[in-house]
Amino acid sequence: MKVLVAVKRVIDYNVKVRVKPDNTGVDLANVKMAMNPFCEIAVEEAVRLKEKGVASEIVVVTIGPKACQEQIRTALALGADRGIHIQTDEEVQSLEAAKLLKSVVEKEQPKMVILGKQSIDSDNNQTGQMLAALTGMGQGTFASEVVVDGDKVQVTREIDGGLMTVGLSLPAVVTTDLRLNEPRYASLPNIMKAKKKPLETMSPADLGVEMTSRLSTLKVEAPASRQAGIKVADVAELVDKLKNEAKVI
């Protein structure tokens, strides 16, 4: 079966985030960018499905400016077969991303679409679910285990109280949670090979999607910082402070 994986280019998770002094956003100039960690888990899961003989082809898609091709090449080096880059310099919001991905799904007809549950920049946690709704597919969100059996898939999901397993008919959308797998590193030979794998570029207009902005960001601020308190000398003082000063026990 064909698997489509959507990935996003975001600020590297090790980079300290700084809000711009004019409060218009986060400073991304000369900042290291990388594939969103949840998307890496999505790519890894697709590659493992291929290694098990369940997936036959892995197509990786991304949306954004030209530089996003780096993340496609990373996915290709990890084991994806070919890439699709929907190139746009405009801000892409979740619903528009889902509409673009829907067009790709209609064209490619994958049996499964795997996405990260959220990106670590906008923290929306929306695109996978929106894509599932727009394409009329079932969804297994926040997946910690994915088991394909014929034309069905069982997805074990991380929910507030524990775990929940759902059964979905294929095609279906899966979004990844942290414990689904541990992504591998790309080997140098695979990085070299990835440069020769096919990468198709298209625009939102090619896919018939009009980019509209439904949410406008009025300002972005640094979070209110909490002041450090005092250091206590020993456990007895800690308990005393909690009981008699803070009155919380």
Next chain:
Amino acid sequence: MSILVFADHDNSSLTQSTLNVIAAAKAIGGDIDVLVAGENCGAVGEAAAKAEGVNKVLVADNAVYGHFLAENLSELVAEIGKGYSHILASAGTTGKDFMPRVAALLDVAQVSDIMRVESEDTFVRPIYAGNAIATVKASDSIKVITVRPTAFDPVAAEGGSASVEVLDVVKDAGLSEFINEEIAKSDRPDLTSADIVVSGGRGMQNGENFKMLESVADQLGAAIGASRAAVDAGFVPNDMQVGQTGKIVAPQLYIAVGISGAIQHLAGMGDSKVIAAINKDEEAPIFQVADYGLVADLFEAVPQFEEELKKVL
């Protein structure tokens, strides 16, 4: 304006977070209706009717909603929600799962995880794991919103007398089925609504050592949490994780044990009223946010802490 609040529950009782979401709805202003969708969930409907500030409770009681499958819930909420200006749900795993589907079905954007209401169309939410706070304005006619419960003080659970209306709307998308569930059974309070949370980090060294925290938590009537480092290391299950990628908590007292205080973790507990930290590394960032910091080896300090508690409680 009219606001539809989706109630979080387990088919027998209303989850506390629903009261926080109703508080967010009050901050927006307008008539507030609460939708209780589930199976054999009549008691939840009655409980919701008593909550402060509720105008009407709508109950959709059918087996297709029993396990809160997103495919079925989203069709129901999109149909009922069409008549409202705002649709709100808690940003727990149920709301996060089905609400974006509702937004897509209505062809509107969703505003995720709001922590403050500025006006009927402008909301404040964390981005970049809480390292930045964005104020966003939604232009769609229906606002689909998930609410960070800990950011809003709950409305009173009693005192209201809303009418209860039973809906005969059965939406079975036929796309998904419930197979099973493993819910951690615990006598301890729920992590997200507990007054006191005791959390362990990588410094705990293994899962066995979390038993030390359990005895402390038992004395305090506290919930037990963990940092992402402790979860990633396999010490404890993911549903105990406090942080941007786990649960957001804001208890009266948060006790961080062997937690360095990565920004990811601070984003999940930084709104706690009082933070106490025990860590042997005096440079640990957790001390920059802790009201009371104790630089000590946790394997000595935690048993002592338990003994001291026995004296004062």
